[in-house]
Amino acid sequence: MSYYHPPGIIEMKNKHKKGIRINYDELFDIINPGSRIFLSSGAGIPLQTVSEILKSRHPNLVDLEFIHLITLGDYFSQHNSVKSKFRLKTFIVGEAISKDINAGNVDFVPSNIYEIPYLFSSEAIGVDIAIIQTSPPDESGFLNLGIITVVADIVIKKAPLVIAEINPNVPVTRGETSIYIDQIDYTIESKVPLIESKNKPTCEIKDKNTDKIGWHIANLIEDDSTVSLHFGPFFDAIACHLKTKKGLRIYSHIVSDWIIDLIEAGTIALDRGENYQRAVTCSGCYGSRRLYDYVNNNPSKIAFALMNSRFTGKSVHGVETRIAGHVICRLTGIVRIFFITFVRPVCLYS
Secondary structure (H helix, E strand, O other): OOOOOOHHHHHHHHHOOOOEEOOHHHHHHHOOOOOEEEEOOHHHOOHHHHHHHHHOOOOOOOOEEEEOOEOOOOOOHHHOOOOOOEEEEEOEOOOOOHHHHHOOOEEEOOOOHHHHHHHHHOOOOOOOEEEEEEOOOOOOOEEEOOOEOOOHHHHHHHOOEEEEEEOOOOOOOEEOOEEEHHHOOEEEEOOOOOOOOOOOOOOOOOOHHHHHHHHHHHHHOOOOOEEEOOOOHHHHHHHHOOOOOOOEEEEEOOEOOHHHHHHHOOOEOOOOOOOOOOOEEEOEEOOOHHHHHHHOOOOOOOEEOOHHHHOOOOOOEEEEEOOOOOEEEEOOOOOEEEEEOOOOOOOOOO
């Protein structure tokens, strides 16, 4: 499937040099009415650019579609009164937008995580402009995607126009997170702080029921297992009770501050050698500034992987656990892995 792209965008892409710095007035002239705009996900959203678009009265900024995989803040819902200006399309429902989805203000695309890369690579989800947040370029001209990778690489290759919001607050992470300046058409400067989690430290859990659930689930996990967690109080509780385990690996879509505690407690298998996968593999992180500083230029502990190349097609032996601790599914393969979730179960297939 191939989507129609406005000819003005393609012509503009072919005429100019790469990585040119522009201001917001120039950006608004570039955007066509009705454009489908992909935004970096989660805490990696280009906040300043989104804010400038939402408050501007430029005539081009109407009937826009923002494509955003994970929405964490209320920056979109604050502007729902201007219904002719934009509509949000998302893939993962969270507290920030659940009310807007119920009210019919957001388009929700129900899909499993492993299906999302194919929606973009096949252009089933069309993108006219990709706006991503990156670190400043290094001396070799490489920018870093920072705390979130997900499907950015696919979208950058598919989008007719790519704009980078360059922010010095974005940490330089290791893994599949580097892009070259020649992949970017325009750049905009920003110094807006990254979105941070308001959750309390991992083991400061006041709710006894949450703590008890974490204790029961942690007891199901054996040493030398591979565990997939997420962010939120339930996962903090589980991680708190995993500190007595040994030889664990983390293979997760998103990690949070609990990963620091597990590494410092000696729970994570950092010394498994060349024949093993990285001790921690994820496609993003969301937490406090402490977490973002921890992953900055950290060469050996946490590797960020693109969703399409690391979170699909794996041969695993899986056990997925819900709140009640029931086993949901088992897969035959080579690695013992626990998928811990509090939503509809998702299995990885060979």
